[in-house]
Amino acid sequence: MAWGWIVGSTSLSMAYPEILISVSFLLSFFFFFFSYRLRRHKLPLNLPVVGMVPDFFAHISRIHDYATEFLAAAKWTFVFKGPWLLGMDMTITCDPDNVNYVFVTRSSNYPKGEEFAEIFDIFGDSLLNSDGEAWRSQRKMIHSLMSNRRFRSYELKASRDKVEKRLIPLLQGVGEQNNVVDLQDVFLRLTFDTACSLILGVDPGCLADDFPDVPFAKALGDAEEVIFLRHIVPKFWWKALRWLGVGEEKKLAMAHRVMDDFVTSTITRRKESISKEIGSREDGEDDEEAAADLLTVYMRQPTVREKNALEFDKFIKDNALNLLLAGRDTTAATLTWFFWLLSMHPHAEHEILEELKRHWPAAPDETPNPNTPFDRDGLGKLVYLHAALCECLRLYPPIHAQTREVAKPDVLPSGEKVRPGTLLVFHAYSMGRMEGIWGKDCMEFKPERWITESGDLRHEPAPKFFAFSCGSRICQGKDMAFIHMKTVAAAMLRNFRFEVVEGHVVEPKLSIILHMKNGLMVKVCKRERSVVTRSSGGRSSEEVTRERGDCCSMADWAPVVVGVVLFVLLSPGLVLEAPGTHRAVDFGSMRTNGKAVVLHTLVFFALYSVIIVALRLHIYTG
Numbered sequence: 001m002a003w004g005w006i007v008g009s010t011s012l013s014m015a016y017p018e019i020l021i022s023v024s025f026l027l028s029f030f031f032f033f034f035s036y037r038l039r040r041h042k043l044p045l046n047l048p049v050v051g052m053v054p055d056f057f058a059h060i061s062r063i064h065d066y067a068t069e070f071l072a073a074a075k076w077t078f079v080f081k082g083p084w085l086l087g088m089d090m091t092i093t094c095d096p097d098n099v100n101y102v103f104v105t106r107s108s109n110y111p112k113g114e115e116f117a118e119i120f121d122i123f124g125d126s127l128l129n130s131d132g133e134a135w136r137s138q139r140k141m142i143h144s145l146m147s148n149r150r151f152r153s154y155e156l157k158a159s160r161d162k163v164e165k166r167l168i169p170l171l172q173g174v175g176e177q178n179n180v181v182d183l184q185d186v187f188l189r190l191t192f193d194t195a196c197s198l199i200l201g202v203d204p205g206c207l208a209d210d211f212p213d214v215p216f217a218k219a220l221g222d223a224e225e226v227i228f229l230r231h232i233v234p235k236f237w238w239k240a241l242r243w244l245g246v247g248e249e250k251k252l253a254m255a256h257r258v259m260d261d262f263v264t265s266t267i268t269r270r271k272e273s274i275s276k277e278i279g280s281r282e283d284g285e286d287d288e289e290a291a292a293d294l295l296t297v298y299m300r301q302p303t304v305r306e307k308n309a310l311e312f313d314k315f316i317k318d319n320a321l322n323l324l325l326a327g328r329d330t331t332a333a334t335l336t337w338f339f340w341l342l343s344m345h346p347h348a349e350h351e352i353l354e355e356l357k358r359h360w361p362a363a364p365d366e367t368p369n370p371n372t373p374f375d376r377d378g379l380g381k382l383v384y385l386h387a388a389l390c391e392c393l394r395l396y397p398p399i400h401a402q403t404r405e406v407a408k409p410d411v412l413p414s415g416e417k418v419r420p421g422t423l424l425v426f427h428a429y430s431m432g433r434m435e436g437i438w439g440k441d442c443m444e445f446k447p448e449r450w451i452t453e454s455g456d457l458r459h460e461p462a463p464k465f466f467a468f469s470c471g472s473r474i475c476q477g478k479d480m481a482f483i484h485m486k487t488v489a490a491a492m493l494r495n496f497r498f499e500v501v502e503g504h505v506v507e508p509k510l511s512i513i514l515h516m517k518n519g520l521m522v523k524v525c526k527r528e529r530s531v532v533t534r535s536s537g538g539r540s541s542e543e544v545t546r547e548r549g550d551c552c553s554m555a556d557w558a559p560v561v562v563g564v565v566l567f568v569l570l571s572p573g574l575v576l577e578a579p580g581t582h583r584a585v586d587f588g589s590m591r592t593n594g595k596a597v598v599l600h601t602l603v604f605f606a607l608y609s610v611i612i613v614a615l616r617l618h619i620y621t622g
């Protein structure tokens, strides 16, 4: 074997070979022992040189559950070791005290940072990417736009319009033709049309019977995947690819161009028409019927009209893309997980339908009723629906993790010391699944936990319910998101039943947003008067993994089995007597070749890591 030649070709002899043999055996033993113990305790395996990266990649197909397991084992905070010298160590936490400390109490010491801005470079100098004064002034402006009275009523109207005129007729068509449809795709199209209408005042018509190709939507999906990759590969690697313009980075550059072209051309067209509109109206005259999207509201502000064109364009362009991402993907992802959860929990679906019946008294006739009779107050009465959405966001937060940098050395409430250069990762997904935070039933979907004894909605503090972030950077679209999601869910559930296609596997996609990897394939059936809900044919990836129970136990034993087999295979280079050759150890004379022992051990570790990674990848990806 090549390794045997390498091992044998070194020449340094050492006295006391027994010590080296013992060290080698001890190392191997500890390696087996700790790797086995760590896996039993669900902690990642930390290897020399490569750190925990092989273990991480071995579990990448179930990355969120993997993080949940090791955070639970580590009591909510864990220092993840990257390869030596690459600066990829990170402190991962799901401890609400740490969240409160970093996002609220001492937020000035924990900026998003320059690395975040670089990773999210396609969003320019937008709100999402900035810190300090630049962030504060943009946040203030966006807050004033989103709380504008005309925008607030337009928001509800636009949302209802899309549901009544597009979504319900489309689903009705799918149901009548007995077709199967991907609900995730439907929601992404719907929320893209709605977000464009609300932000830019145009409807791209993405949600249509023929499901047209939408380059912007595909580009945004590609960008989300590549930005996720930037988080998990070494910095120098993705930067080199970006510089060379190849691989995934080329995909991102192309996606960026498509998105930029769309936003720029739309804004240019809208600016002209809004200017004409404003010009044709007398000063101070306020037309209640006129469009009141964010761009229009922004342009109608007297202070903005005085701004120079460059300042204006920069603010709008940088933030439009930011808001489209914020508004489209988060809401669509939540709705997708929500409908999947309902398909698995008929009781919750039944409760929502009962609530809808109470507040939507007219019984549906033979044809689906597209009209959603809910205004802001009406939606406010749908407490159970709201609770079910919160429960979905607890278990499947679309922004599954957030990062922060450290400005000055500090100690977190959990006791971890942090200093400049430490990357903090707050894993919202794990936070919703910790027994110590949500109780023994934390893994169950129970909307009831959000309802008080008096029937009101239970408020949970933001550091605990972290789906919308917390502190000064809490999501600005939370209200808007609930209005839209409740309008969509109420209309869909009132009119249709959804059956997840038998055997469809549901699992998260590797992306900055928690989308479903395979979408959500469903059959659409018209809702009958007597509501009969059925449990779903779809299965979660966790269920699939559970079904492969033998594989899991095999995964637990894999480090030990591989270690023993590898050691036996490698042993000829270490222990066999071979006069005249330069083996690591010549048992005949008990002479040891020092370099060869080191090499032997390194080869052992390297092969061990590769085999374990390959094995685990095979086991978990099937």
Ligand code: HEM
Pocket (backbone or CB within 6 Å): 127, 128, 139, 142, 323, 324, 326, 327, 328, 330, 331, 334, 393, 397, 398, 399, 402, 466, 467, 468, 469, 472, 473, 474, 475, 476, 477, 478, 480, 481
């Ligand atoms: C279920 C739906 C939504 C969820 C779960 C959600 C969650 C979040 C989270 C976790 C953040 C913090 C991100 C970060 O700081 O990196 C955020 C920020 C933000 N969200 Fe949302 N969001 C949702 C919907 C929306 C909608 C519909 C809008 C409006 C178009 C919106 C607008 C924003 C904005 C402007 C920020 C930036 C706030 C800042 O940095 O000061 N979000 N959102």
